[in-house]
Structure formats: structure tokens, C-alpha cells
Amino acid sequence: MARSLQPVSSQETREPRVLLIHPNDTVAVALDPIQAGTSISIAGIEISVRDDIPFGHKVAIRDLEAGDWVIKYGEKIGVASQPIHSGEHVHTHNLESSRGRGDLLVAEREVQ
Amino acid sequence: MDAIKEFWGYWRDDGRVGTRNHVLILPLSPAVSTSASWVQQAVPGTVSVELHQDIHPSVSGYPLAIRTLAGWVDHPNVYATVLLALSQDDPVVRDLLPQLGHHVRYRLVSLEGEGGRRAAQEAARQVAQDYLTASKSLERQPAPLSQLILATECGGSDACSGLSANPSLGFASDRLVEAGGTSILAETTELIGAEHILAARATSPSVDDAIWETVRHAERAAMRMGVDFRGGQPAPGNIAGGITTIEEKSLGCVHKGGNSPVAGVIDYAERPRMRGLVIMDTPGHDVMQFVGMAAGGAQVMVFTTGRGTPTGAAIAPVIKVSTRTALKRQLPDLIDFNAGSIIDGVQTREQVGWALFRKILSVANGERVAAEILGHREFGIFQGWGAEA
Known part of the structure; x- marks a missing residue:
């Protein structure tokens, strides 16, 4: 099928889409893959993305201390396990669940 | 958007309504699962499942299992059920049948009662065919x-x-x-x-x-x-x-x-x-x-x-x-x-x-x-x- 090749605006040329679900959220969701070094604008704030963020993954939109709640959907989704800087990928390496932690229960028993 | 107030389904004798009109072939033991599949294939248009768990009073969760099986047999989407068992004296048969209301259409076929696997499958096939034919007379109503x-x-x-x-x-x-x-x-x-x-x-x-x-x-x-x-x-x-x-x-x-x-x-x-x-x-x-x-x-x-x-x-x-x-x-x-x-x-x-x-x-x-x-x-x-x- 003959079809003229036209320049198509690729994902690299347009700004990747990022979704802030709730105004209180401390993370936003990447609706396109984002490359490290990209600048994105969320709720009027300019954020320089520090890591590659895969589609559907979370990016911090403000600095968090270790032990701080991480908020998405306007709700607590877990605790920062290390300091997180704005623009960093937030996932299993720096965010921990606070629920269903039988492992912590065992650790507690071993200390006693 | 106009409100949709009804659907078209199969009214049952207990007042519930099905979205399907299935004839179900249900094994009550893993040992008769193969027979259930055989019957289902012999009578196209019926449905069956394979059971891989033992349903016995000694197995944990037995009351849940009985309630689950009863809920499947007494389901508004099911016109009738052919129950397959090893023996009609099995505990699962004893405990399941009293759970089924009078409106529920079913027939129990056991390998022991029919004198063997082939005879039981043949008997179940005949019952399933009769149920399937009868089920066709039902029509969807609002x-x-x-x-x-x-x-x-x-x-x-x-x-x-x-x-x-x-x-x-x-x-x-x-x-x-x-x-x-x-x-x-x-x-x-x-x-x-x-x-x-x-x-x-x-x-x-x-x-x-x-x-x-x-x-x-x-x-x-x-x-x-x-x-x-x-x-x-x-x-x-x-x-x-x-x-x-x-x-x-x-x-x-x-x-x-x-x-x-x-x-x-x-x-x-x-x-x-x-x-x-x-x-x-x-x-x-x-x-x-x-x-x-x-x-x-x-x-x-x-x-x-x-x-x-x-x-x-x-x-x-x-x-x-x-x-x-x-x-x-x-x-x-x-x-x-x-x-x-x-x-x-x-x-x-x-x-x-x-x-x-x-x-x-x-x-x-x-x-x-x-x-x-x-x-x-x-x-x-x-x-x-x-x-x-």
C-alpha cells in the first residue's frame, strides 16, 4: 500500500504526559515514558526528572525525608525508606508498604 | 442519558432471573472430572467444570465447598444440573442435596449406581441431552x-x-x-x-x-x-x-x-x-x-x-x-x-x-x-x- 511518509510527532518531541491524581499527592504518574533530564511541569511547578521513569511509574514531585508518608490518590501508599528528591523515580527501592508486614512481626519477636 | 430500567433474562421458579440458560455438568469429586468433560463434549451446548480439590469433611473449608457447589447448582443462570459422583453415599452428596431448594432441577448420576464409568457417562449424557432439549423452550422475558x-x-x-x-x-x-x-x-x-x-x-x-x-x-x-x-x-x-x-x-x-x-x-x-x-x-x-x-x-x-x-x-x-x-x-x-x-x-x-x-x-x-x-x-x-x- 503506497503511503506518503510524513514526519510524525514522536514521543521524544512532545512533552511526556504526567498525571497528578490528587492535589495532595507527593508523586505523579507517568503516562508516557520519561527520560532522565527531561523537564516537566506539574500543577504549575517545573520539575527536572532525575531518573528514567517507565510508563505507569511514579515520579516524586517534592523532596521527602526517610520515614515520610508517600501520598497518591490523596491517600497513604507507604513510607519513604530513604530520602527521596523531587524528580526521582519512586518505586520498591525507596518506598515501602506499612501493611501486612509479617516480616516486621518476626523481627520484633527475635529482638524480644 | 436515558435510564435503562430492564434487561431480558430467564425467569426461574424462585423469582430470580438468569442471563444465561445453561445445562451444567458438575463433578463432585476429582475422580469424575474426566467423565464430566466427556458428557459436556458429547452434548454440545452444555457447560462443565473440572474439579481438582477433594470435597470431604476432613478437608479444611468443607462447609465453604458445600455452599459453593450449592450456589452453582441453584444459580439463576443454570436451567438444570447433572451431578456426577462416585457413589450416592459420598459425604458431599449427603451434605449438598439438602441445601438445594425444591425449585432446583438436577439429577444425580453415580458410577456406583450405574455400574461403571461407561454406563454412568452414557446415563449422564442422556439426562444432559433431555435437559438441553427442554431448556430450549424457555424464552427471555423483561x-x-x-x-x-x-x-x-x-x-x-x-x-x-x-x-x-x-x-x-x-x-x-x-x-x-x-x-x-x-x-x-x-x-x-x-x-x-x-x-x-x-x-x-x-x-x-x-x-x-x-x-x-x-x-x-x-x-x-x-x-x-x-x-x-x-x-x-x-x-x-x-x-x-x-x-x-x-x-x-x-x-x-x-x-x-x-x-x-x-x-x-x-x-x-x-x-x-x-x-x-x-x-x-x-x-x-x-x-x-x-x-x-x-x-x-x-x-x-x-x-x-x-x-x-x-x-x-x-x-x-x-x-x-x-x-x-x-x-x-x-x-x-x-x-x-x-x-x-x-x-x-x-x-x-x-x-x-x-x-x-x-x-x-x-x-x-x-x-x-x-x-x-x-x-x-x-x-x-x-x-x-x-x-x-
């Missing part, structure tokens, strides 16, 4: 939406589940509840971290308490094993899709219950005593959820998925909803409905929610879904959370 019980489920959740497919399903569920129908939210392990949202919508203090207690019970069951949910919840596929913690997964999951008040909490495989949004206590396992919600009388089911799955239930249609458009393209023969247009930014949640509501009613009226066309009939029964330590 029925109010208050007769409909919708089962909701999500599996293979990704970061879009909570943004597209689940909110669309929640919207459709709310419309059904408004019309007087019932919607079941299940998967107790995936309410962990979101129980406060549901409890705030409880219609009474006792429902409020039941929500907290049910979730606490499931969480303790996991913790008793001395492990944390990070091994199993979120699952590796969820994590690859961008979900980090069980709380995050749960907050995405509960969207499929919409914003309706929570009218009740029921046990696994229990029939809802109330209309509206109801929580059923089930494990996270997809197949066990479907089987339990079907046992509760759900006549139509919706499965939202970020990774795709062919899973279906033998007696109730399971509508597969993709969270992303790419998934619909990857697995076109498994996905019935795409909610990814919300992520693509071309449709709103409300637009997709209305479309899904119409799809649910169309399937209730007889439109076949992928899982039915492909012949999916997975089966497994939950054995309970185990005793408190």
Missing part, C-alpha cells in the same frame, strides 16, 4: 435491573487500573446500584490500605465494623505466615506495571466499587441478603473469586486487567476490560472492552463508564463474551483464611 447481581474483579493490575478500567467499572456499578441492582466488590487482600474509604461509606455501624474486621482477618492471615505481602502483593507483574505497595494497589482496586454506599459484607460464596454495593470476603486468587461470586448468584461479571487473562466462569459471562489501548491490540481475542481511551485522553471516565454499563446490559441480554466464545471454565474453591492463632 426483568427489572434490581434482579441483576454484578460481580467485579481486577487482575494483573497496572498503574492504569486505578485510572481507567476500575473507575469506569465503578461508574457502571454505581448506575446499576442506582437502578436497584446489586454489585459485589471482592478480593479482601486488595482492600488492605483502602478499608477506611469503604468503611466511611458503610450504611450502618455494623457494616462499618464488618469491613474493618474482615480486612484485619485477611491481613493477620498473611502476617501469621511470618512473611510480608511484598513477596506476593503486589505481584511481580503489578510491580513491573508501576505499582509499589499493597496500599497503592488497593486504592486503585476499590475504584471498581464506585462511590455507592456499602450495604453489607458477606462471606465467601454467600448469597447477598441486601441490594446495593456488597463486599464479599474472598482471596485475591482470580478463579476462586469468580467461583465464589457466582455461587453468591452473580449473573454477569466484569474483570478489569492491565496484563490480560483468558479466565472465565462456566455459568456466568466474564467481560474483560483492558486498562490500556495497547493491551486490547496485543490480545484482541481476549479483551471485550477497552477503557484505555481514558489514558489516551480521547474519552472521559464518564463516557467510558456509560459505555461499559451498556456493555454489561448487552451481555446480560445474551451477547457472548470472549471467555464464553473461547470456552473458558476455570474452577477452584476457597478453603478459608485458616484459624486465628
Whole structure:
């Protein structure tokens, strides 16, 4: 099928889409893959993305201390396990669940 | 949007209405599963399941198993059932038959009673053929939406589940509840971290308490094993899709219950005593959820998925909803409905929610879904959370 090749605006040329679900959220969701070094604008704030963020993954939109709640959907989704800087990928390496932690229960028993 | 007030289904003698008119071949022991499949294939148009669990008083969760089997035989989508057993003296036969109401059409065929496997299969084939012929005389009639019980489920959740497919399903569920129908939210392990949202919508203090207690019970069951949910919840596929913690997964999951008040909490495989949004206590396992919600009388089911799955239930249609458009393209023969247009930014949640509501009613009226066309009939029964330590 003959079809003229036209320049198509690729994902690299347009700004990747990022979704802030709730105004209180401390993370936003990447609706396109984002490359490290990209600048994105969320709720009027300019954020320089520090890591590659895969589609559907979370990016911090403000600095968090270790032990701080991480908020998405306007709700607590877990605790920062290390300091997180704005623009960093937030996932299993720096965010921990606070629920269903039988492992912590065992650790507690071993200390006693 | 004009309100849709009815669907077309099969009225049963107990006043319930089916969205299907199945003749079910149900084995009561793993040893007769092969025979059940043989009968199903010998009489095209019937449905059957394979049973892989021993149903015996010595096995934990036996009362749940009996209730589940009873719920399947006494289901509005089932015209009649051929029960297959090794012996008519089996405990499962003794305990199941008294649970079935007088309106339930069934025949028990046992290998012992018929004098062998071939004779039993032949007898069951004849009964199934007679039932199938008789079932054809029934026609669909209008029925109010208050007769409909919708089962909701999500599996293979990704970061879009909570943004597209689940909110669309929640919207459709709310419309059904408004019309007087019932919607079941299940998967107790995936309410962990979101129980406060549901409890705030409880219609009474006792429902409020039941929500907290049910979730606490499931969480303790996991913790008793001395492990944390990070091994199993979120699952590796969820994590690859961008979900980090069980709380995050749960907050995405509960969207499929919409914003309706929570009218009740029921046990696994229990029939809802109330209309509206109801929580059923089930494990996270997809197949066990479907089987339990079907046992509760759900006549139509919706499965939202970020990774795709062919899973279906033998007696109730399971509508597969993709969270992303790419998934619909990857697995076109498994996905019935795409909610990814919300992520693509071309449709709103409300637009997709209305479309899904119409799809649910169309399937209730007889439109076949992928899982039915492909012949999916997975089966497994939950054995309970185990005793408190």
C-alpha cells in the first residue's frame, strides 16, 4: 500500500504526559515514558526528572525525608525508606508498604 | 442519558432471573472430572467444570465447598444440573442435596449406581441431552435491573487500573446500584490500605465494623505466615506495571466499587441478603473469586486487567476490560472492552463508564463474551483464611 511518509510527532518531541491524581499527592504518574533530564511541569511547578521513569511509574514531585508518608490518590501508599528528591523515580527501592508486614512481626519477636 | 430500567433474562421458579440458560455438568469429586468433560463434549451446548480439590469433611473449608457447589447448582443462570459422583453415599452428596431448594432441577448420576464409568457417562449424557432439549423452550422475558447481581474483579493490575478500567467499572456499578441492582466488590487482600474509604461509606455501624474486621482477618492471615505481602502483593507483574505497595494497589482496586454506599459484607460464596454495593470476603486468587461470586448468584461479571487473562466462569459471562489501548491490540481475542481511551485522553471516565454499563446490559441480554466464545471454565474453591492463632 503506497503511503506518503510524513514526519510524525514522536514521543521524544512532545512533552511526556504526567498525571497528578490528587492535589495532595507527593508523586505523579507517568503516562508516557520519561527520560532522565527531561523537564516537566506539574500543577504549575517545573520539575527536572532525575531518573528514567517507565510508563505507569511514579515520579516524586517534592523532596521527602526517610520515614515520610508517600501520598497518591490523596491517600497513604507507604513510607519513604530513604530520602527521596523531587524528580526521582519512586518505586520498591525507596518506598515501602506499612501493611501486612509479617516480616516486621518476626523481627520484633527475635529482638524480644 | 436515558435510564435503562430492564434487561431480558430467564425467569426461574424462585423469582430470580438468569442471563444465561445453561445445562451444567458438575463433578463432585476429582475422580469424575474426566467423565464430566466427556458428557459436556458429547452434548454440545452444555457447560462443565473440572474439579481438582477433594470435597470431604476432613478437608479444611468443607462447609465453604458445600455452599459453593450449592450456589452453582441453584444459580439463576443454570436451567438444570447433572451431578456426577462416585457413589450416592459420598459425604458431599449427603451434605449438598439438602441445601438445594425444591425449585432446583438436577439429577444425580453415580458410577456406583450405574455400574461403571461407561454406563454412568452414557446415563449422564442422556439426562444432559433431555435437559438441553427442554431448556430450549424457555424464552427471555423483561426483568427489572434490581434482579441483576454484578460481580467485579481486577487482575494483573497496572498503574492504569486505578485510572481507567476500575473507575469506569465503578461508574457502571454505581448506575446499576442506582437502578436497584446489586454489585459485589471482592478480593479482601486488595482492600488492605483502602478499608477506611469503604468503611466511611458503610450504611450502618455494623457494616462499618464488618469491613474493618474482615480486612484485619485477611491481613493477620498473611502476617501469621511470618512473611510480608511484598513477596506476593503486589505481584511481580503489578510491580513491573508501576505499582509499589499493597496500599497503592488497593486504592486503585476499590475504584471498581464506585462511590455507592456499602450495604453489607458477606462471606465467601454467600448469597447477598441486601441490594446495593456488597463486599464479599474472598482471596485475591482470580478463579476462586469468580467461583465464589457466582455461587453468591452473580449473573454477569466484569474483570478489569492491565496484563490480560483468558479466565472465565462456566455459568456466568466474564467481560474483560483492558486498562490500556495497547493491551486490547496485543490480545484482541481476549479483551471485550477497552477503557484505555481514558489514558489516551480521547474519552472521559464518564463516557467510558456509560459505555461499559451498556456493555454489561448487552451481555446480560445474551451477547457472548470472549471467555464464553473461547470456552473458558476455570474452577477452584476457597478453603478459608485458616484459624486465628
